[in-house]
Amino acid sequence: MSDDALEHSELTFLLGMAFQLLLAEFARRLNATGHADLRPVHGMTFQALRGPGATSSELAERLGVTKQAAGQIVDDLERRGYVERTPHPAGGRRKLVVLTGKAHEHLLAAGRTLHELEAQLTERLHEAGLHVPRAELAAIIRVLAGDDIPPLRPVW
Amino acid sequence: MSDDALEHSELTFLLGMAFQLLLAEFARRLNATGHADLRPVHGMTFQALRGPGATSSELAERLGVTKQAAGQIVDDLERRGYVERTPHPAGGRRKLVVLTGKAHEHLLAAGRTLHELEAQLTERLHEAGLHVPRAELAAIIRVLAGDDIPPLRPVW
DNA sequence: ACATCAAGTAAAGCGGCTTTACTAAGGAGA
DNA sequence: TCTCCTTAGTAAAGCCGCTTTACTTGATGT
Numbered sequence: 001m002s003d004d005a006l007e008h009s010e011l012t013f014l015l016g017m018a019f020q021l022l023l024a025e026f027a028r029r030l031n032a033t034g035h036a037d038l039r040p041v042h043g044m045t046f047q048a049l050r051g052p053g054a055t056s057s058e059l060a061e062r063l064g065v066t067k068q069a070a071g072q073i074v075d076d077l078e079r080r081g082y083v084e085r086t087p088h089p090a091g092g093r094r095k096l097v098v099l100t101g102k103a104h105e106h107l108l109a110a111g112r113t114l115h116e117l118e119a120q121l122t123e124r125l126h127e128a129g130l131h132v133p134r135a136e137l138a139a140i141i142r143v144l145a146g147d148d149i150p151p152l153r154p155v156w
Numbered sequence: 157m158s159d160d161a162l163e164h165s166e167l168t169f170l171l172g173m174a175f176q177l178l179l180a181e182f183a184r185r186l187n188a189t190g191h192a193d194l195r196p197v198h199g200m201t202f203q204a205l206r207g208p209g210a211t212s213s214e215l216a217e218r219l220g221v222t223k224q225a226a227g228q229i230v231d232d233l234e235r236r237g238y239v240e241r242t243p244h245p246a247g248g249r250r251k252l253v254v255l256t257g258k259a260h261e262h263l264l265a266a267g268r269t270l271h272e273l274e275a276q277l278t279e280r281l282h283e284a285g286l287h288v289p290r291a292e293l294a295a296i297i298r299v300l301a302g303d304d305i306p307p308l309r310p311v312w
Numbered sequence: 313a314c315a316t317c318a319a320g321t322a323a324a325g326c327g328g329c330t331t332t333a334c335t336a337a338g339g340a341g342a
Numbered sequence: 343t344c345t346c347c348t349t350a351g352t353a354a355a356g357c358c359g360c361t362t363t364a365c366t367t368g369a370t371g372t
């Protein structure tokens with residue numbers, strides 16, 4: 001497939017391909033740093049719980065899954081020492097799910113890896129006289145979703 | 157989330173979000189035209205079988221799944237009248253899977269829908285003084301995949 | 313006290329894929 | 343020709359990650 005063929009592909013295809021390749025490369029690099037036991041959904045969970053933490057139900061909403069699914073993810077991460085269920089200040093049945101140090105470490109490593117990858121990509125684009133199409137992608141998202149952006153679904 | 161916030165998001169996030177939204181809108185419109193019983197993987201199957209058709213194993217390769225999975229997809233589509241298994245000219249156990257008229261109709265409808273959607277999107281971008289970032293996306297794909305582009309995985 | 317509501321959990325189901333294991337049909341070499 | 347290897351296809355089971363259905367538990371308001 002030549003560059004020419006690629007440029008004449010559907011926008012939808014180009015977006016999907018670029019996304020999947022970028023995500024795969026990110027995962028490859030992250031695994032190489034020793035974090036091989038976590039999938040994208042876990043990384044997104046960490047993002048969603050950063051700072052004050054959240055309840056399972058809040059997590060479910062942020063991830064765009066049922067609260068049962070969120071509960072299962074929390075079960076799994078708790079077993080493996082990435083999160084803890086602590087009593088919720090607001091009381092009730094609520095439990096506040098918070099990140100452990102282990103999760104914070106992972107967040108840091110993931111952030112570093114992603115920024116490095118994107119920086120290298122930016123450089124390659126600049127070498128080719130192209131820019132990173134942030135504004136264009138943001139505009140596409142705006143056009144399609146308006147003001148309430150739904151969760152990015154953590155599919156592979 | 158403001159435009160500003162969006163533009164400062166990770167490139168990976170922007171790509172994923174744009175892709176998922178575009179695909180969802182495409183599916184929404186296609187369903188509205190009465191083709192509600194097919195998922196992206198089926199559309200990709202139709203693309204892969206267009207023209208002379210292919211064997212299940214070839215289909216598997218083009219979709220990036222096992223040949224058993226491809227066989228199951230073909231079973232399903234055959235039951236619903238979208239494809240047929242015909243004797244393969246090269247003989248052996250091979251069977252040539254070919255599209256029926258019903259599948260060609262769907263391909264046409266899907267093509268029309270997608271082009272219309274992308275054309276509208278292009279117009280909106282132009283109104284905002286932006287272009288469709290084909291070259292940029294193609295370059296990203298090139299950088300990450302080199303010359304052999306793997307199949308776009310049909311995840312939702 | 314009682315109804316109601318929200319958070320959480322438990323269990324089963326399910327879709328779509330992989331893994332494992334097998335059958336069927338050539339082709340090549342002794 | 344007989345056997346071996348290769349390739350296409352199929353069958354069955356397993357599995358992962360999610361949803362659906364149904365329940366329990368605690369707080370709130372009247």
